[in-house]
Amino acid sequence: MILAAVIVLGSIGALFGLLLYVIAQKFKVIEDPKIDEISEVLPGANCGGCGKAGCRALAEAIVKQGNTEGLKCPAGGNEVAAKIAKIMGLEAKEEEPVVAVIRCSIACSANEPKSHYQGMKSCAFAHSLYVGESGCGYGCIGLGDCYNACQFDAITLDPKTGFPIVNDDKCVGCGACVQACPRKVIELRNKGIKNRRVYVSCVNKEKGGVARKTCSNACIGCGKCAKACPFDAIVIENNLAYIDYKKCKMCRKCVAECPTGAIVAVNFPPKPQAQPTDTNENNDK
Amino acid sequence: MKTFPLGGIHPEENKLSTAATIEEFPLPKQVTIFLNQHLGAPATPVVEKGEKVKIGQLIAKAEAFVCANIHSPVSGSVNKIDSVKDMFGIYKNAIIIDVEGDEWVDTVDLTPTIVKDIKLSKTEIIDKIKEMGVVGLGGATFPTHIKYMIPEGKKAEYLIINAVECEPYLTSDHRVMLEHTEEIMIGVSILRKALGVEKAYIGIENNKPECIAAMTNMATQYAGIVVEPLKVKYPQGAEKQLIKAITGRNVPSGKLPIDVGCVVNNVGTALAVYDAVQKNKPLIENIMTVTGKALAQQHNYKIRIGISYNDIIEHIGGLPDDTAKIISGGPMMGKAIVNLEAPTTKGASSMLVITEKEAIRAEEKECIRCGKCMEACPMGLEPYLFSALINNGNIQDAIGEKLMDCIECGCCMFTCPANKPLLDEIRFAKNKFRQTMMQQQKK
Structure with missing residues (x-):
């Protein structure tokens, strides 16, 4: 009785095992081990500064392209670039580090605000409505979209004006704030x-x-x-x-x-x- | 009595200026005419600096498809064509005209006689509407002639005239219906002819019994025009809600009223069409309600376009001390004016002065999932869900929940006990989605 059970279950197990093996062989996805290696050395913050959906997406893009032309991790800087170059068997290019620069003076905050904004706390939304409290249609709105976008705690907001202040040491130049700013006030410049x-x-x-x-x-x-x-x-x-x-x-x-x-x-x-x-x-x- | 079935709210009506008869607003020294008086592309100026213009003369021509002609509302000389701050403080191109005298172009019929005979043919009417720069005066300022160019394979069955005026405070349509009843009926007949339909419904909410009485009385002389009294509920003046209330038809998601055989126009537009077709008068003025709880006197003005809000404030004798906000349009869907030097445009139906007590936004609290916003939504959407998704940055899923069907009526935000800025969040996400779509199209 026990023997019958062992034979039946054993043969079912062997049959499915074989089936799984055949399927695994037939639908095998061959992935370059370099993708995993590059993913390991990337910072893993998924900040999106490279323009890809995340760190792994960048690794895949680099391996697919075969070189780092136009693809780099702005957050990782030269250090990560050197590691990636080593994995890919390429020569690393030294690039000058960049930092986010707010191209707006807070001169307007010294004046009375020309209007009072009560809506949703978002620069992008305020920008879609009107010029903003300062009355300047180009400058900083001061509702902190860049602060929310920064993954590296590099931006602090002035409590009074809401104007962003960039910490040069923490900023990795990923450009997430540049993307978030609806008025393109922030620029990446050399450090x-x-x-x-x-x-x-x-x-x-x-x-x-x-x-x-x-x-x-x-x-x-x-x-x-x-x-x-x-x-x-x-x-x-x-x-x-x-x-x-x-x-x-x-x-x-x-x-x-x-x-x-x-x-x-x-x-x-x-x-x-x-x-x-x-x-x-x-x-x- | 009919109304739309889904959602809706009952805000305080505050129709303070119903008794104020329409007054002619005096001409200012200077007018500023934006080249973007309407929805769509800006018109191209056809006058030059220093040129003399008469009232009703074409000053900017429509060249794009969604665009409308602009005519001079005053006689005088063109001071300059320059970029000027609009009411949101954003610079836009405008023609600035110094007023000299009061001289009309010869073609306009200025006699007070009412012309009943419709002489023009169907296509001639549409051309005339286009030539005279008529736009929808319900608020969206969509060029009217485009609505009457019915795409192939579609057929109009009903003309619906929107005389609901469901926004609190506004009374311009109310006064127009009482003072220009016959002109409206002729205007509606012209629109029926342009559309090639027999039936026209005029929807009026039953908080305006004297309008319903006057219009019904007049409609007996015009076969096919039916005045339809409607139960009071905001936002009945929204196109899709009005069609549902009157015909019982549902405009499907992403479709236009013409897909269910309806064309909707505002009652003010019907009057503008009458002026354009029968009197040859371009759209250079509209009826504007100037109202507010703190104002000593309420007004309904017949006002030329291009007069600045500051001129209006000066004329009514200044603002009350506790004014916190001035809104162009109604309190539900209107927009706050940031720059009072800005001129009025074709669609400016009201200037609403709001006191500090009314203007303040209560502090935002956490959503308690009470579902009041869902009950209030006239489109059957789930605003609380949108809010949660948008705050998590998940706009794509919100789009999947039919975010783009939102008509931005503000019922959800009005009813929310947690005072969440639901409409702000929805507008933000809709904007963002449109931008992404445009970027993708460019690529």
């Missing part, structure tokens, strides 16, 4: 030697007079900085100056030239002829 940077802290594309009316620190597109720049690093487009950080040699001639104080230089040691706004920007450290 610079000793975190020293010179940039136009304004994204207002209105004509000079109009921009000035909204904000005392707005870029009015006058072009003085572009003339002053000895390295041709500044271009004026749509009434707005932009400093190309690859060409900028940090001479700071433009900072002194700017009539509205829209160009700021951060983390430089105080200089007698430097603009007073420079030192204000240093306070977040």
Whole structure:
């Protein structure tokens, strides 16, 4: 009796085992072991800074493409890039680290807000409704979409104005905040030697007079900085100056030239002829 | 008495200005005419700086498909064509005209006689409506002529005239129905001819008994026009709800009223169509309610487009001290005005002054899953579920739950005991979804 049971159950087990084996062989998914290896070295925060759905998706894309052209983990930086290059058998390229820079001065917060917003706490929603409390249709709204997007605790919000402050040491330059900002106020710029940077802290594309009316620190597109720049690093487009950080040699001639104080230089040691706004920007450290 | 079956709410009616007869608003010194008076693409200006214009002269031409002509509401000279802040503070292109005198173009019939004979043919009527820049005056400002270009394979059976005015405070349609009853009936007849239908229903909520009486009385002279009294319930003035209430037909998800054989127009639009077709008068003015609990006097103005809100405030003698918010449109679906220097546009049906007590949003609390928002939703949706999904960043699932069917009437937010900003969240998600779709189409 026991023997019969053993034979019946045993043969059923053997039959299904065989079936599973055949199916496993027939529908086998061959996965490159490199995908797993690369996934291991990636940070695993799934921040989306690379433009893929997550860390594993990036690993798959790299293996599929065979090289790291256009694919990199901005959060992991050069260290992770070197590890990936080693797994893929490629040579690692050193890239300059980048950091998120808020291109808006908080000059408007010194004024009375021109309206009061009571709706949902979301910059994207407020932006879809109107210009925002400051009255500037280009600048920071201050409801913290970038703060919510940051996976690395690098952004803190000013409790009074809601204006974001980036911690240079924590920011990995993944670009999640750049994607989250509905007004594209945040830009990824090179970290610079000793975190020293010179940039136009304004994204207002209105004509000079109009921009000035909204904000005392707005870029009015006058072009003085572009003339002053000895390295041709500044271009004026749509009434707005932009400093190309690859060409900028940090001479700071433009900072002194700017009539509205829209160009700021951060983390430089105080200089007698430097603009007073420079030192204000240093306070977040 | 008929109404729509699903959901709906009963907000305080506050129709304070029902007794105020329509007054002519005086001409200002300067008007600002946005090139985007309507839903769709902006019109292209056909006048230049310094050019003299007369009232009713074409100043901007419709070139895109969804677009409407714009005519000068004043006589004078074009000061400049520049970008000007609209009522949300966003810069938009506009024509600014300095007012000089009061001179109309010759073609407009300014006599008060009512022209009853409809001489134009079906296509001529639609062309006339298009030429005169008529847009829907119910709030959405959709160019009217497009509604009458019926796509092939579809057939209109009913014309429905929306005289519900379900938004609290608003009384412009109310006054129009009392003071221009016959013109409306002729307007409706013109629209029937343009559509090629015999039957037209005029839906009026029964909180306006004198309008129902006047319209029913007048309708006896016009065979085929039926005045349909409706039970009071917000949002009965929404297109889909009105069709359901009057014909009993359901407009399926993602479809238009024409798919169930209906075309809906506002009662104000019917009057504008009468002016355009019978009197050759372009759409340069509309009826605007200026009201609010704190205002000493309530008004209904016949106002030209392009007059700034500041001019209106000056004319009514300033704002009360405890004014917290000024809304263009009704309190349920209207939008708060941020920039009072902005001019009115074709669709501006009201300027509503809200006191501090009314304006304040109560503090938001946690959802207790009471289901009141579901009961109130006239589209049969689940706003609490949308809120939960959207706050988790899961817009795709919300779309699966028919988020795009939402008509943004605000019933859910009105009824929510936890004061959750449900409509804000829904609008946010709808916007986000539309943006993603546009990005994908570009790719």
